[in-house]
Amino acid sequence: MKQAESHILVIFGASGDLTKRKLIPALLELEKQNLLPDALAVLGVSRTNLSDREFRQRMTEFLGKNEDEKLVTKFLDRLFYQSISTSESYDYPVLKDRLLTIAKEKAIPENFIFYLSTPPQLYEIIPKNLASVDLNKSDDGFRRLIVEKPFGTDLNSAKELNKNLLNYFAENQIYRIDHYLGKESVQNLLVTRFSNGIFEPIWNHNFIHHVEITSAESLGVENRGGYYDHSGAMRDMVQNHLLQLVGMVAMEPPVVVEADAIRNEVLKVFQSLRPIKEEEVEKYVIRGQYIESHIKNELVKGYRQEEGVDPESRTETFLAMKFFIDNWRWAGVPFYIRTGKKLPTRVTEVVIHFKKTPHHLFGNQYNTEQTANQLVIRIQPDEGILLKFGMKVPGAGFRVQSVNMDFHYEDLADAQRLPAAYERLLLDCMQGDATLYSRGDAVEKAWEYVQPIMNAWQNNAEIPIYGYPAGTWGPDVADQLVEDGQWRYPCKNLSNDGTYCEL
Structure with missing residues (x-):
């Protein structure tokens, strides 16, 4: 080092x-x-x-x-x-x-x-x-x-901020910190993809059906209602954290593991995002706001009842969206992002949904479970990787059951603890390594992508904001975004996924 x-x-x-x-x-x-x-x-x-x-x-x-x-x-x-x-x-x-x-x-x-x-x-x-x-x-x-962060509140303010920073400091002196990128499990996305010959050859539209990214929080806005009501899920989570995750999932292999090489590839992903026009927002983006509900027999306030929040607020506490990356690797593969507050548990994960086998041999013949393989990359908590695949149930016939193979970071013999994000990022800056810091052009490109969505919400009062009871997985209408299936409903535990659910 x-x-x-x-x-x-x-x-x-x-x-x-x-x-x-x-x-x-x-x-x-x-x-x-x-x-x-x-x-x-x-x-x-x-x-x-x-x-x-x-x-x-x-x-x-x-x-x-x-x-x-x-x-x-x-x-x-x-x-x-x-x-x-x-x-x-x-x-x-x-x-x-x-x-x-x-x-x-x-x-x-x-x-x-x-x-x-x-x-x-x-x-x-x-x-x-x-x-x-x-x-x-x-x-x-x-x-x-x-x-x-925040690196601006919209495209114009982000451009203005970058311009002003560059008046006094060079780009290679500026380190825009996004603590999500400091998480070990986020960095492991690169290692999982580019150090394993079993993954990289199938990391494309030929084998992947869709990609799903969830970042759920069980807490509400707590004492930050005044701040959050001027921010919302798009500004607070999607434009920065989740689009950066998308960049790492979808990027091409960098020539070297070096700051500019990696950040160049992330920028190319942002440049390849298919624009969502203002008139298309209702088709591709669902927003919601948590409402009063009971969680574990306790009455929980709705968002509009929180201190500092406008009683008629249309700020989104939940956002789900579908989009495409128009390049050779990802042609036609839908990407889904979902984030929200007052959801059932706190969890962030990336799920790669692989295509089903072209001939459903066992499913067709025996009318049994026939699910596609999934690779779950857990960012937090219970950090690790889970692979779901089919196995034969013992006994007569060919009944197939989905089983799990998982790895946890805590299982590494020499890993006493996972370093906190700020530890890694502070040390990187001290060493002059900007790999995990956002670059100005990528920040602007991310804002450029989400700006038409925010414009549509501002200009068209008829675009609905759906209520969802606190403690649920958001508005039911969000399921309509996902073709040929539904969202994965993750639990806090990665081990024994599908056997029990810890919230």
């Missing part, structure tokens, strides 16, 4: 929730595994007035109670804090002076990573202010900028 160069990680929005719950714990895990460079400092930046000592104390609350004391002390010694007004350019010379002072005291080269853990309205202001004091220039060391 490439060793990360010594540097200073600057976290804007250091007093925020993401820093405390994700970034600092991820950095501690990297410390445990000796993956951080010896000379590393983390400078928290926010408006709150704190000393270095107070900042370290606050971060201690999020490090776990049973951590090794020496390790925690070593880690906390890396943390520093600087209070500035991030939106005001006059405070940035102060930030630059502090960075150079820390670099000199700790013998760290002038390599800086800037992490924007801030509200999106600061994504254009902070890079501009950094550039005003030459902190964007790579003359004396590398400069990298990590930007959290």
